[in-house]
Amino acid sequence: MATESRPGSRLFVRNSTGLVRSASALDATIFNAVISAPIGSTLAWSIFFTLVAFPGADPVGVLLITLVLNIPVLIMFALLGASMPRVGGDYVWVSRVLTPPLALISNLCMIMGGLLGAAYFAKFFAVFALGPALVAFGTLSTDSQLISWGSSFETNTSWILGASLFMVALVTVILIRGTKATFRWQNWTFLIGMVGMIVAFVCLGFASQHGFFANFNTLNKSFGGGTVQQVIAGAGATHAAPNLGNLNATIPALFSIEGFMMWNFWSVYMSGELKSASNRRRQLSVMFGALAFDVALLCLGALLLFRIAGYNFVYALNAAPHAYAIPSGPFYSFLAALAFNTPILTVIILGCFLFWSLPSMIANTFMPIRSFFAWSFDRLMPEGLARVNERTHSPVTAIVVANLIIAALTIWSVYSNVFQLVLGLIVLAGCLAVVIVGAAAIALPFRRPELYKASPANVKFLGIPVLFIVAPLSIIIFVGLAVVSTRYPALVMNGNSADWWWIPAWFAGLIVGGGLLYYVPKFIRARQGINVSFVYKELPPE
């Protein structure tokens, strides 16, 4: 904006304001933790399916591998985030260091992750949280109506849609209320969810396998199902065991699990509102804090479940055998509640589990809104998109647009068979984004030498600029992930290797889409006498 040449105005002298930003380190750490691998929902759905999808998968071992793989990635994002703490994250860095079209491509990749992630968690609420909770409460209280409602929320598309869209509407209202209110909701719902998980962990830690099996057998039998041994036998899981050395299991499991573990850098999109965002240590701590938290608790949760249920029984449950007749999916919280099968513990565990969707939806939705804001400020989008409502002081238009897209994606996810596939493709989008950001990180010292020299990214390890270490490593890791997706059809080809072309087509679509997001507005603005290229010559305001 400072480069516009309207008379009498907009050349701001470089003044400064003392500002205490609204988001704390805790807000940002929780933000990263819930967008990447929210403990409750990740344990419920995102880990144990790998046992069946990739027989021999060792989720705990794979989680530890992802911990290592994410180290260079998070360092790279933290250094860039501290050097250029701006709303828009990678959009700002890549556009100002490389070129705007690449920035729109990387940002589009991230935005798709955010929007689809929010839609996923909206649906998750109905199918994996509300439904099982009602079934469990109905079973406890022998109330068939609750069981029926619960089953409907798990399987009936209209019920799923209603509950999902309710969550989208709720998130819209929360975001409109402003940043402080948003983080309050995020933190409190995260805390409630964690209370339930801690109770679940304690139950799994203190219960006996004998007691758990007895409870399961009684409950399953009441619905016409079999015993634990019958469930195991029915799924052919008698000899199932983890084997980290089995690469045909470990590598695709790694893709699946890294697919949600890779996002602990998400706080870069709140840099405009994060306290001490330009402090390297702050950026590193909120990212690695979230990563360590997620990995530690996911490993603990998995080990506790294996302790009480056994690897082969967990495998069998995820294989959906006929012998399993309980009208609720065998989700983590449900199983944990079965450890003691007492009403109060069941209510706490399953009731608290209801709160996992909301913080994840908030974190997923936050980023696209900030990106729209950044784009609008650079004149790539109509200025109205960044207009702030005078009453709520929040970008209502951007919030509503983002949530309308999420609502449409939610509707699609409910009626579509390919939504899970798209979630896998989002991992590839993330790979492309990280590669582009990696290129920007390598180019920063050459393309913006003055900025680099003065920035927190100007740090060396054994005499080598750290960016020159972590950026190439990040690129290698994520190119490797993309290559993995081509070798295992179950990941993103719907199990059919003949669909390999989806992968290059997907990348091509992202590249073309990102390019259009830049060149179409550029063309339109040029016809209005505005050259948008100018804004990329300097960093946007803080």
Place this chain on the structure above:
Amino acid sequence: MEENANHILPDIREEARRLTTSALDAGLHARLLGGLAIWLRCPSVRSGPFARSYQDMDFAIAKGAGAVFKAFLTSEGYLGDPFFNGLHGDTRLYFQAPDSRWSIDVVIDELTMSHKLDLRGRLDGPLPTLTLADLLLSKLQVWEINRKDLGDALCLLADHGVSDDDADAEAVSLPRLRKLLGGDWGFCHTTERNLGRLGELWAESPLPDASFDVAKQITTIRAAIDEAPKTMAWRMRSRVGERVRWYEVPEEVGH
């Protein structure tokens, strides 16, 4: 824009007086704070050892007055920072004079710097500035306090007494100090430290024509703080003390 710019006076002090009068006349819940508010209310700061120049104006407005106040400043010829105001507009606004001579910072409902000063319900008094107690607290809450801030606070206490009557617009309200500082240990701790530094400054540079003895004022204020009832949160935080940082560090955000 050319016509609006002519409303703006060349001297920031007179411009602050003009704007605050206009805002009052318009019934806006907006009050001046900061150095210029001290200048308006305290003759001691206009000359002598603590006289100084001013680079910006600071206003506090009520939450619902945002749109009206923005329109008011725009009609007076000031230019808003759209990015800053869009991103932080629920708590802060920023405007500049068209020739960038000075800027106007606007806080909404609360002043959050080293500590949080809640101004809700305190922005509709008869005078164009915050109350004297709030002005004093706005200075004493600064952790990285400098001579300018200390000088402002000193002049305020040199020109105005303290009072137990919260309605006395020409005195520093002790009830206000007690209530705020009895509820926030960190704010209280910083204030007490700065009162000590204020006493040192007064000993070093007393104002011979002052209406009040600042040292005695500080003693009275300290006593009021000591005797103020402390909330449970205050007491619990006091046990932690300085082991955990008790103040925020505002960041410099460029425009």
